[in-house]
Amino acid sequence: MKRYFTDIYESVSSILGGMGITLMHLIKARNDNVTLQYPEEKWPRPERNIGFDHNSYNVIRSRLHVDMDDCIGCLKCERACPVDCIKIVTEKAPVRGEDLKEIKHKGITSNGTRKALVVTRFDIDMSECCYCNLCTYPCPEECIFMTGGPNAKKHPIDYEFSEPDRSDLIYRFAKKGAKEGLAEMNAKQEAEA
Amino acid sequence: MGVVHGQEMVLNIGPQHPATHGVLRLQVKTDGEVISEITPYLGYLHRCFEKHCENVTYEQVIPFTDRCDYLASMTMNFGYVVAVEKLMDIKVNDRVQHIRVIMAELQRIASHLLATGVFGLDLGAFTPFLHMLRDRERIIDLFEMTCGARLLYNYMWVGGLSHDLPKGFVEATLNFLDYFEPKIDEFENLLGHNKIFVERTADIGIMPAEVAINFGVTGPNLRASGVNWDLRKDDPYSIYDKFDFNVPVGQGIKGTVGDSWDRFYVRLQEIRESVKIVRQAIDQLPKDGDVHQSMPKKIRPPKGSIYSRTESPRGDLGYYIESDGSDTPSRLKMRSPAFTALGVLDEIAGGWLMSDVLAILGSLDIVLGEIDR
Ligand code: SF4
Ligand code: SF4
Numbered sequence: 001m002k003r004y005f006t007d008i009y010e011s012v013s014s015i016l017g018g019m020g021i022t023l024m025h026l027i028k029a030r031n032d033n034v035t036l037q038y039p040e041e042k043w044p045r046p047e048r049n050i051g052f053d054h055n056s057y058n059v060i061r062s063r064l065h066v067d068m069d070d071c072i073g074c075l076k077c078e079r080a081c082p083v084d085c086i087k088i089v090t091e092k093a094p095v096r097g098e099d100l101k102e103i104k105h106k107g108i109t110s111n112g113t114r115k116a117l118v119v120t121r122f123d124i125d126m127s128e129c130c131y132c133n134l135c136t137y138p139c140p141e142e143c144i145f146m147t148g149g150p151n152a153k154k155h156p157i158d159y160e161f162s163e164p165d166r167s168d169l170i171y172r173f174a175k176k177g178a179k180e181g182l183a184e185m186n187a188k189q190e191a192e193a
Numbered sequence: 194m195g196v197v198h199g200q201e202m203v204l205n206i207g208p209q210h211p212a213t214h215g216v217l218r219l220q221v222k223t224d225g226e227v228i229s230e231i232t233p234y235l236g237y238l239h240r241c242f243e244k245h246c247e248n249v250t251y252e253q254v255i256p257f258t259d260r261c262d263y264l265a266s267m268t269m270n271f272g273y274v275v276a277v278e279k280l281m282d283i284k285v286n287d288r289v290q291h292i293r294v295i296m297a298e299l300q301r302i303a304s305h306l307l308a309t310g311v312f313g314l315d316l317g318a319f320t321p322f323l324h325m326l327r328d329r330e331r332i333i334d335l336f337e338m339t340c341g342a343r344l345l346y347n348y349m350w351v352g353g354l355s356h357d358l359p360k361g362f363v364e365a366t367l368n369f370l371d372y373f374e375p376k377i378d379e380f381e382n383l384l385g386h387n388k389i390f391v392e393r394t395a396d397i398g399i400m401p402a403e404v405a406i407n408f409g410v411t412g413p414n415l416r417a418s419g420v421n422w423d424l425r426k427d428d429p430y431s432i433y434d435k436f437d438f439n440v441p442v443g444q445g446i447k448g449t450v451g452d453s454w455d456r457f458y459v460r461l462q463e464i465r466e467s468v469k470i471v472r473q474a475i476d477q478l479p480k481d482g483d484v485h486q487s488m489p490k491k492i493r494p495p496k497g498s499i500y501s502r503t504e505s506p507r508g509d510l511g512y513y514i515e516s517d518g519s520d521t522p523s524r525l526k527m528r529s530p531a532f533t534a535l536g537v538l539d540e541i542a543g544g545w546l547m548s549d550v551l552a553i554l555g556s557l558d559i560v561l562g563e564i565d566r
Pocket of ligand 2: 066070071072073074075076077078088138139140141142143144
């Protein structure tokens, strides 16, 4: 008999306790709502939650970007990738460290390294990428990086990549027509010689 | 599944089922509502982790350890780097050790928040789940600030960390802890003492200490059975011997020692202890020290093998690494704590009702990514 009534008491009091907490939150809710109204409000919103601007992050994980003018084609990033989603093909440049206007190739990087190679293919398959960031550390020219955050100056953040077709997620960074252009130039040179 | 008698029925739960915490199929033999036998079928999430590790270098293994227990990636990284460091005999400096402990304990809080929240959700309590996810989100924001990623960090590296703490991390963490500590009591009142929740969990799925030990169950599940065993205390790795914290064990407050409620409550108490550890680690955090100081240029451990174990939020996480002196492991085996926890399910859930099985499964806090690897 006693147990019956204590059970009823406990049920009612614990449920009322829980309801009380919910009510408190309802009253306070205006200031600390945590849901983001996604398409209208987007993620790097400085005042969100703990109050951190994404610019003050250490690193960021978003889409990879390669600054082709700086890439020397050393393949270090390709070797570091655990899932092999970076594919690089290089060809020897006719003259080391010289600009090739025809294929918009830059001879000298912003660090002053003279390039010996022309990158004719630089594909990153972002649908295979596991965002581990391992490829960005070994790069001697710091030209492969994730967009936004601390790199916002180099490239604005970009993390929405829905595409109608999977193959659209393969980002091709090499200059368009680099391969054909280079072959043409070599052929011309041979003809001249 | 043996002979099925006249009144018995074989029922499949899963593989796609919200209460199985991943892709797990349970084949249950029931007699009416009473369960007589449970057979878990695994392997739906098998991604060849161990075989894969034989083909990638030591540093490239770390992103794969992240993906095993995706709810506690920091501690998975931690266990792996501790193992490789032991194998290579690397000593890392104090700042790195402290940052690692801060990260691991924040991760433990996040993981236990999810575990207890989802446990409530399995039993139909939706509100506590939202509260817990909201606070877990803040911890994840802290991680995001540090290493850019929210779930799969690749933060701890052999001999160091990928980055030092960002500016303002310490203040943000202290802020979070100040905000969070009163919330733990709120959770306890909201879910733990709720009569409906207590009725569904107390005295249900009792795991006696002998059963737990015989099945090799570790972590909060073992401690809930009243066994005081925590690797952070009993076999300290990293710098856990420097901190002052208690190891909560199950006391059977609402029912019997080792019931589902105890497993829930031990996790809640562990959150409090982790808060304590994080505070101490932040207090003692050395100001200087390069996080890349003891990182080897090339990770080529000497020939030999190592077994090292650490305490992940789910229990005793072991890595066995065999090295042939090259830059890829020749064999890597992971001892998964959730696997043994799932193994005991048949033993403790037999004889309970159908609805209790999901409560017991929820209280074990398994992660299928780690079981199947
Ligand atoms: S982030 Fe990781 S997976 Fe992605 S391309 Fe770089 S190394 Fe490969
Ligand atoms: S590591 Fe840097 S410079 Fe080398 S190939 Fe990759 S992007 Fe180019």
